[in-house]
Amino acid sequence: MKDIEYAAARSVDEAVGLLAARGDKARILAGGTDILVQLREGLRDADLIVDVKKIPELVGLSHDAKRGLRLGASTPCYRIYRDAKICAAYPALADAARIIGGWQIQSRASIGGNLCNSSPAADSIPALIAHDARCVIAGPSGRRTVPVAEFCTAPGRNVLARGELLVTLEFPPVGDGEGARYLRFIPRNEMDIAVVGAGVWVKLNAAKDTIAAARIGLAAVAPTPLPATEVGAWLAGKPATAATFAEAGDRARRLAKPISDMRSPAEYRLHIVGVLVTRALAGAVDRARGIVIGHSPNGQEH
Amino acid sequence: MATKTSPDKKKTGKAADTTNGEPQAFKVIGTRPIRHDGVDKVTGRAIYGADVQMAGLVHGRILRSPHAHARIKAIDMSAAEKMPGVVAVVTGKDMPDLRDKMADLGEGTVNLAHLGANCLAHGKVLYKGQAVAAVAATSPHIAEEALKKIKVEYEPLPAVTWVLDAMKDDAPLLHDNVFTSEMGKLGKQPSNIAVHLHFEKGDVEKGFAEADVTIEREYKTASVHQGYIEPHVSTALWNHDCHLTIWTSTQGAFTARQQTAELLQIAISQVTVVPCEIGGGFGGKISVYLEPVAAILSRKCGRPVKMIMNRNEVFEGTGPTPGSFVRVKLGAKKDGRLVAGEAWLAYDAGAFPGGMIGPGCMCVFSCYDLPNARVDGYDVVLNKPKTAAYRAPGATQAAFACESVIDELAEKLGIDPIELRLKNAAREGTRRVDGPTYPRVGLVETLEAARNSDHWRSKLTGKNRGRGIACGYWFNIGLKSSAAANVNPDGTVTLVEGSTDIGGTRTSVAMQLAETLGIAAEDVHPQVGDTDSVGYTDVTGGSRVTFATGLAAYEVGLDIRRQMAARAAMLWECKPEEVTFADGVFRRGDKSTSFKELAGKMHQTGGAVVGRATVDPEGPSHGFGAHIADVEVDPDTGKVTVLRYTALQDAGRAIHPSYVEGQMQGGSVQGIGWALNEEYFYDDSGRMRNASYLDYRMPTAFDLPMIDTIIVEVPNPAHPYGVRGVGETPIVAPPAALAAAIYRAAGVRLRELPMAPHRVWTAKKMTNDEC
Incomplete structure (x- = not known):
């Protein structure tokens, strides 16, 4: 590994200035759980690392029932699942934060970092898609907002341009009758990369027997995390029953275009998409009905 | 005689037994004193290889082949040598030419040219990750950057990574000087088949003709790694008086000394090997890898040279256990008495001959009294790292096959799987197919303890759940x-x-x-x-x-x-x-x-x-075990959860029961990993794609239940305190025990390791499609 410069920016403007000056030879350091490994293994290259954890706006979260959640891009994962109110309002996000790496990783790694690493198998991104999160991006020409569903462009690539930095993730406020769930499938029970991940958000009608609206995000089934928009649209107005969940699983399977690799054969991934969407929908609907779901390390219900 | 033990339960040393003639009462043996090295290990003071520091130390790194099979046409080291901070660069040419030299290493002989080429390639690379050149520099980072400046010109060759493919006539040939050794004769054409072994007893055809039931099945296993937590690490100092001192992580200081001396063609007394504390070996730290390379780097630069492997180097550059294909056929009478057995085993040896086929052949029927049996075994080279011993090397693959057929026989005959095993269990006087006759051994007592165990007697309830049992044997030398x-x-x-x-x-x-x-x-x-x-x-x-x-x-x-x-x-x-x-x-x-x-x-x-x-005592001391596994299979995904697991084993005498239990638990865990998810995953070009603990799926604590242990003590008559040795036997039974449990949980027999979720799901799907 070669010598690398390190700079700890104190403000968004300073970070943007450093990143703009060095272009793709500069890399952002948040929790560092991806970038440091990638630099060491020669998967990414950098002359300068810009540490963004000392920028107040990037660390921390603020939650307001009316305005929703603002999550600093470098906030470590444990801050999410340790906050009961956030767990209640954004349960798929909490599901994902709980299973990214182990405890040590979760004490450093951030949701913003997971998003910017832009792995097709990222655990947080399907949950962010399900929760309809938006990215606030700062750059040399000011700020812009991009839906998470449009953020990733290819494996390891995203819409961030030269000098740009993800500042916060914004989540809409949560109303009555909403629920969400993120599930991933791995052959082990922790410390593994998703074979498939499925994030689901639902809103039920007043009687809580019909799905009023739904959003689904999938991981590890396409070159980027995949918003299953058609399935979400199809679910609107359907009864919240096991048969509906199963058919949604089938429909999601038709959207997926997975590859075969060391983590799974493609055929199996396709099958698992259906299983996970079905199960995650059931979990999201349970939560929308006020049922508490326990947690096991692999994110599956007990 | 069986002692149900749990880690927190103290066993006093008062228990006497009379199985060995004289009653023995012990004051120390059988108790659980605090280990002598415990304080240093829990406080981090113990000196492991990576802790070695000394004045003037420089750091060595290895350049490895990106190809699974290629001819090395040229190596240009000039740019690396010129880099500031680089103090030495070496290739295989810096090692003596050792064609056709053999060395006796105690546990067996080794071809020094092969051992040397496994440390630094000569002329050809035979697997991705094989060492090609090495650099020593004043910092590990400079050494790593210098590796990028070494220009190696390769002529890539076709590669082969599956044992049956490598045996085909048109397979890419790895060595032009390896000929099949068969019944004391050498073949005429160079071949990837290095050895064909054959063992036979009784009249096999007659035996099968007498059988009421015959079952024949084929099994495959993937290469798996020992997975020791501490990577290989060595520091060498070639002193100005030409004395070489090596601080290293090794399973044998004397064999490391001898291998290094032989490879460098120096006197054995010229080498001192200081064994550091070792973070696991399981058979993988017997062969030298870094020691001779660090030594020649040190000779070149005159400074102590320290080398540490990364995890991917451990996976790609050091010995896994063989991938295998095994066919087993067993015949039995209606009453369950086995009358004949036949096994055909092909084990890959990795890039150089000398794999684990011998013990595979000797272990395949080692648990049973088979009157008629025939075993054929093949040692096959292919484009994977040279295999190394791994805990009961060769036995687990063979037991997966044999024990799975035994389970099918039990089902077909309608006999309880423990009763069928007891009926045929090897005991004193049983002659194994490869020749030896057992002295007093404890398989019967172990199976009886299994039958009497809480686990076996308990009822397993719930959907998609099943219980399996299997036996395992290892010699213990x-x-x-x-x-x-x-x-x-x-x-x-x-x-x-x-x-x-x-x-x-x-x-x-x-x-x-x-x-x-x-x-x-x-x-x-x-x-x-x-x-x-x-x-x-x-x-x-x-x-x-x-x-x-x-x-x-x-x-x-x-x-x-x-x-x-x-x-x-x-x-x-x-x-x-x-x-x-x-x-x-x-x-x-x-x-x-x-x-x-x-x-x-x-x-x-x-x-x-x-x-x-x-x-220099006569071995072996014969370790038999039996494992019981309860699993649940997710009907939608095929994922297997191990609910309960009990390992039983005849330890002869448990000197320190906690360590015996620890070995039984550790071996079980490694066997469970091998059974369910571990594998070397190769792409079409022969490159391993999962050389990290992230994607090489060893079980974590979340993937395992508590491993219960039951120590059986049938004292070894050849040891004053009855010790048999315990470390290896417990890895042998798990894959077959889990396969049997999965069958009862999901209705499908898996005959390929690992029994990963996608394989279980595919097997279920195929069964459903047929219905």
């Missing part, structure tokens, strides 16, 4: 061990032995000396000596240390007792033979003195008392 001990004036004893301590053997060996001297385990201070400070000792492998080095410690104890009796005789003015010794007290008539008191008078009676022993 003898070989050479040395030890010496000094008596201190305060009555304690300092023990120096030659076995590197991987599984707590310092303590289990010290306990046998303590028992012999009638003193407390804490009063023996054991340490592992380097190659200059203790007599020749073979590797820590073959489950031999507590047995053989323990025997050496016992002999040291007898030697000290004789010398101490002579001191007592001097004080009491009598003949030494008139002094008796029992329970730590020397007596003659009404006179008596404790070991401790007598030690206090050592300097008035002639000075130091030094005991010594060197032993």
